[in-house]
Amino acid sequence: MPRTTQLRTYTVREGLLDEWVERWRAEIVPLRLELGFGIGGAWIDRERNQFIWLISYDGPETFAERNAMYWASTARKEMGLDPDDYLLHTEDRLVEERY
Template identity: 80%
Template structure:
């Protein structure tokens, strides 16, 4: 299967950016890595209350199939983490690397 990379931009509710980042780092990232995803980096834009990160997957399934497995997993459900509690909006874009 081809490698798929997504650039994800989240607008976080006022006052919750640091809490969101901590939960993402401590809970979401380990499970994503366990399921074969790669994290290409993460950035905070405090001025706009945004969190931006790169996630990639290259494996036997399509990205969407592996992502569905992540959301359906017992580990994800055990997090008791509803993105709607933290995020105002999300923008997920599939991107391709370019030579420069």
């Protein structure tokens, strides 16, 4: 499968941006990497209370199939992390690298 990259922008609930970033870094990133995803970077926009990151996958499954595996995994369920507790809005865009 060709590499698929998503630019994800999350609007985080007021006062929870730093907590979200810490949980993302400590819990989500290790599992994503273990399942073969790449993380191209992550940024915060404090003015807009947003968290922006790049995630990619270029393994044997499609991005959607691998993402479904992530959500269905026992490790993901054991996190006890409900994105709705932190995120007001999410936007995922497919992007293509040019440089």
